[in-house]
Amino acid sequence: MDGKRILLLALIYTAVIQDIKAAKLTITPSPNLQTGATSLTLRCSADANSNYTELSAIGINKVTKGSSSLVAFTTLDSTGSFIRGNGITAPKYEINVALRPQLTNNAIQVIIHNPDCHDTSEYICETTGDTDTPPYVSQSTDYKNVTVQSNPGTVEMKIYPAKMKYDVGEKIEITCQTGVENSESIWTWEAMPPTDSTRELMQIEEFPSEHIFSPAVMTENARTTEVDPQTSTQCGYNTGSTLEHHVGMEDDGLKIRCMVNNSELLSAIKTIHLTLDDVKKRMLLADTERIKLEQEKLKQQISKNTTSCNCCCN
Template sequence: MDGKSILLMALIYAAVIQDVKAAKLTIQPSQNIQAGSTYYLALQCSPDSNSSYTKLRTMEIYKQSMVSPKKLLVKVDSTGSYTPGAGITKPKYKILFLLNAPQLIDKYVQVDINNPDCHDTAEYTCETTGETATSSHPVYLKDSKTVTVQSNPGKVEMKIFHEKPKYDVGEKIEITCQTGVENPEPTWTWEFKPSGDSLTDVKFYKVHDTTYDVRTENIRKSQVDQHTSTQCGYNTGSTLQHEVGMEDDGLKIRCMVDNSELYSAIKTIYLTLDDVKKRMLLADTERIKLEQEKLKQQISKNTTNCNCCCN
């Protein structure tokens, strides 16, 4: 190969590397969808208008997820022969293509995914090969896009370690909430209601709200089970450490996923009988002190009025 041929090949190679967006991957209805909100996801691969192709050879669509290597979904050539990837069958997948369009940019291959779920979250790539006016050698182009299929959390499970009907004042407990969610990984919120308040008449306070001292020592994220080849979601949770206080009889503690009451759980803390009696005794003591203070103030006021009259 002479110097001119080598230079020409280098220029062609450089043009291909720089023009990596000259293939076009179109995704419908959106790159970000909610599981259950749509019955299909369409991936269409075609040459772009700036591809400089004079002849189209092949169009291919690939998928690569967090837990699996690059996988062929479909390949179609200029003769109309197409090759589906392993497992790309009905009713989950449907393959469409158009090759007899007058314009190169109108030719395409498409994969429809029925009822997309979290397993369809991945990076998808459209790859095309074709000839240009300057070379009959195949010119390779590609376009990649990421699709995210979001889903709602599963049922929230709430457990206390060690759970029992009643707790002693000063006892330290751990409350753990867990749920399964496909993606993205959820955030957790902990809230509480002071004892004696119903679930409807007083709002929940955030755990670190200064309105009420809930004596929380720590909130930590539980271990997260990441995606696997058979399970694409997260099993995740959050743990609250709490020291039971004298005012906690009937205290309601709630955990929520992504700040949604639809995905939440509630536990109520009750004190032992002795602690309840102590609480009532303290309340009575405080009440008596207040009544005595009011009586002293009234006596002092009456004494002052009497002195004024005497003078």
Template sequence: MDLRVGVWLFNLLVILLSFICLITDVKSAELDIRPSTNIQAGAPTITFRCQPTIVSGVTSLYRLDISRLREGVSTEQILGTIQVGKQPELGPGLTSPKYTVSGSLTAIDTVSTSFLQIIIQDPNCNDKGEYVCTVTGGNSGGSLTPKKQTNVTVQENPSSLGINVVPSKSEYKSNDSISMTCNGNVGNPAKTWQWQTRRFPASIQWNRYTDSSDIVTDDVSPPIGGSCSYRQQTVLNYRVKAQDDGLEIRCILDNTEEFSQNFTINVSGQNNGGGDGNPEENKGDEPSDAGMIAGIVIAVIVVIVIIVIVIVVVVRRKKTPGKDYDTGESGKGPVPREPDHDPKYNNRNNPSDDYHKNVEGLHYADLELTRAEYRKNHPVPNNTRRSSEDSVTEYASVRVA
């Protein structure tokens, strides 16, 4: 009786050791993902390779599977499988060339040469999810199915972005209202819109537009038309200021230059007002109505003063008398003699001289042009006859008021 119990205990111990050996040797499954677990949409391929890690001591391998568990779905989708003695197969509903399967499986594998590989062409956001590698094997002691589960994300960049400006003009006036709308595919996961401004070349730094009361952003819309990207639009309602000439405004996703749309405001009759590119900080720079009125009043006063000055000058010129010329009759003495040809004035006031009488009360003075200085420097020879011109007397009439 004791011998039978001993044999039974020995057999039980062997079974337990075999099972422990199986658990110890088949430590886990390995799932290798290339190029990475975070794939950008547009990448050419993504490759999944499933294989056991250590299988020494295992008497047999039965099967390798690669499956995918999507968000919101309770059951796994089989992408590919391979069994001993059979060719690898794609899962139900999967076809080439989108999916490609390959692999090999040896029942007794001591060097881990068994594997199953799935290649997905042109991965997109529909290929994201939890991917699972399952290894099924065992020995006389039982079976074991270790798994390796890894999350894979596939991101899609924003695309088809555009900006629409209403009204669309080449130039705007101060106080005009502009509505700028940016929309398009905002990517997957959805990226966040932001409005920014700057004044180039005064500033190369973009500043965030922080007045949220001017911005209206819609909710994110789900992907449509086979696209994996979400859609969204944002609107900036902006009032033009006098100093906004050359102001650049842009909408941008995820603060990435590649995903942005720009618009430049040109203000008619204005030069670039400078500033740091943040129109909200320059709201107080515009002149007030009172200042404009004061400037107009000052300009009118200046014009009136100029007109008065011109009138005064003209009137004074009209009242200014002409110059008096003394003929020697006023008793002030003879007129100063000029250096060369000084005329002599002889008063002709003899009333008995009929030649000099004038019924209009005019007085005459003889104007004798002397050549004393000339004769002194140029004496005339005695035998030269004197010209009658030398003794000619000229007269000038002077009216006495």
């Protein structure tokens, strides 16, 4: 290998090393945040290990869904002026330029107030400056991903018609709605019979299947609504589900729960109550069944005693 080729490879290697270390992107308080955080700060500067002799420009870009866009850029002149990217407006985005004698203290800083899901992105810090080695002008980058997660939404559950108590045979619709991060969400319907309050909720419906989920309750029609797309002013997606149900004689105290993606945080429960007349009928039927059972037991006992007597007499 001749000397020129060795020198060329050395220069390429040096340039690669410079590209890794020359730019520095600092993110505080963390690159992973929940919605509700007060602020997120992005600071782009030259790394302490860089061999810049002078910085000429610093900028921050963001890459979302494969598309790059400007956040903020400065040429580090004496005025401290800067350029904002489209949509990077105050007061949500606060931009500051630091001009300091020490090279690594020159920086552009972006403070994002009340960050939300729209600030989730890959951010790129880019520095440009002069060096003492070829190519004498170096451009370097540092990449970091920022994720702002949405807090679990509240599931809104309603029954139509909205009544305190329902008649046996009455058709009701139970609807659930909430916001989710993933557009591909699965709704699950569950029920807990009133006769066993200590029992765990039994899984009764996972779309699109339909089946009986309680001795007296049938899922006639359970369906999900179309997911509303994410908008520029709204994080996440809106999704819902509706369960149609005919009230049964055994439904007084029946608890019905809807749940998204098997998450306890994304669930809601409603209790069905029957009208007074239907409760009385249910109690009367229960008493009738109890009397029939006692009569049957008495008959069996009499029959047993009679059999024992005949055996004795013989």
